[in-house]
Amino acid sequence: MSEVILRVEHVTKKFPVSGGKFLTACDDISLDVRKGETVAVVGESGCGKTTLLKAIMNIQRPTSGKIIFHGEDITQLTGEAKRQNYRHIQMVFQDPTAAFNPKLKIRDIVCEPLLNFDLISPADVDSKARELLTQVDLPADFVDRYPHNMSGGQRQRVAIARALALEPEIIACDEATSALDVSVQDTIIKLLVKLQRDKGITYIFICHDMALVSLFSHRVAVMYLGNMMEQLDGDKLDSARHPYTQALLKAVFSTDQAKNQYIGILPGDIPSPLDIPTGCPFQNRCEHCRELCQQKKPDLSEVEPNHFVACHYPQ
Ligand SMILES: Nc1ncnc2c1ncn2[C@@H]1O[C@H](COP(=O)(O)OP(=O)(O)OP(=O)(O)O)[C@@H](O)[C@H]1O
Ligand code: SF4
Ligand SMILES: [Mg+2]
Numbered sequence: 066m067s068e069v070i071l072r073v074e075h076v077t078k079k080f081p082v083s084g085g086k087f088l089t090a091c092d093d094i095s096l097d098v099r100k101g102e103t104v105a106v107v108g109e110s111g112c113g114k115t116t117l118l119k120a121i122m123n124i125q126r127p128t129s130g131k132i133i134f135h136g137e138d139i140t141q142l143t144g145e146a147k148r149q150n151y152r153h154i155q156m157v158f159q160d161p162t163a164a165f166n167p168k169l170k171i172r173d174i175v176c177e178p179l180l181n182f183d184l185i186s187p188a189d190v191d192s193k194a195r196e197l198l199t200q201v202d203l204p205a206d207f208v209d210r211y212p213h214n215m216s217g218g219q220r221q222r223v224a225i226a227r228a229l230a231l232e233p234e235i236i237a238c239d240e241a242t243s244a245l246d247v248s249v250q251d252t253i254i255k256l257l258v259k260l261q262r263d264k265g266i267t268y269i270f271i272c273h274d275m276a277l278v279s280l281f282s283h284r285v286a287v288m289y290l291g292n293m294m295e296q297l298d299g300d301k302l303d304s305a306r307h308p309y310t311q312a313l314l315k316a317v318f319s320t321d322q323a324k325n326q327y328i329g330i331l332p333g334d335i336p337s338p339l340d341i342p343t344g345c346p347f348q349n350r351c352e353h354c355r356e357l358c359q360q361k362k363p364d365l366s367e368v369e370p371n372h373f374v375a376c377h378y379p380q
Pocket of ligand 1: 081082088089090108109111112114116117273338
């Protein structure tokens, strides 16, 4: 097993909302990320995936907890040390168009991070941009295009090329393939897997599509209402023991066209994040709920080596 390069330790993020209340978007989340592996974080909309990623990216400080990267708590970095840390963890968004300056050509978009860190001279931008485009299997002469002259899949390749420019150790993808149709999604995943093999990149892959995640993730972390419900190896998903994970898998695999099916089709409603019940957050949707579940929140416990479940009655 490869070394842990990033460790999320008991991260909680609370947002102040109206009426003097607080919304807990992430509640005591812990997660290990190993070098050269893909960790997928899955869960329905609003469960706290992006909030967790923003803490890892160091663009939103958690209310409490630590993010340890190379032995250092990066949530405490400030100034130039914080800026330099961005070199090592890069991000790819669902909609790259929003992150690109529409007035810039692709050449300048992919090399912008290198220019920001003074790692390239303007004279070398063209050749570096061509090299980066080639790495993501785009024609080198796309350097002269603008983002709006490209397809969604091509734009996402540009976003990956830009993320690769600084040779980061970790690339965090927030629903990076969700807006693409299934066949394009497939080619982007193949590209990510190839780059991981060639360069040893570590991915944190935020996604609501359990079927997609099961295809290429080494670890899967399942979140619900700001809580970590289960963590297990990607190739052991069929041994998932949390009723929520099992429901997600059942929803995915119960139909033929499951490959890109949205997972949020469980019975019952997700409680308001402002009014989370005492006890297990999943209790009102769980067919196995008993008295203890309504009284005490289950801890995330190791039920077998490297398999963690937050449930009083793992199935
Ligand atoms: N700045 C903020 N202020 C108040 N509440 C916030 C803020 N950012 C996020 N939230 C809330 O925190 C919770 C988690 O949001 P988050 O964006 O992390 O969810 P998500 O899992 O990424 O959802 P999606 O799949 O829809 O992207 C949600 O209830 C959201 O409304
Ligand atoms: S703790 Fe209880 S309610 Fe929660 S998932 Fe487990 S069995 Fe269901
Ligand atoms: Mg999100």
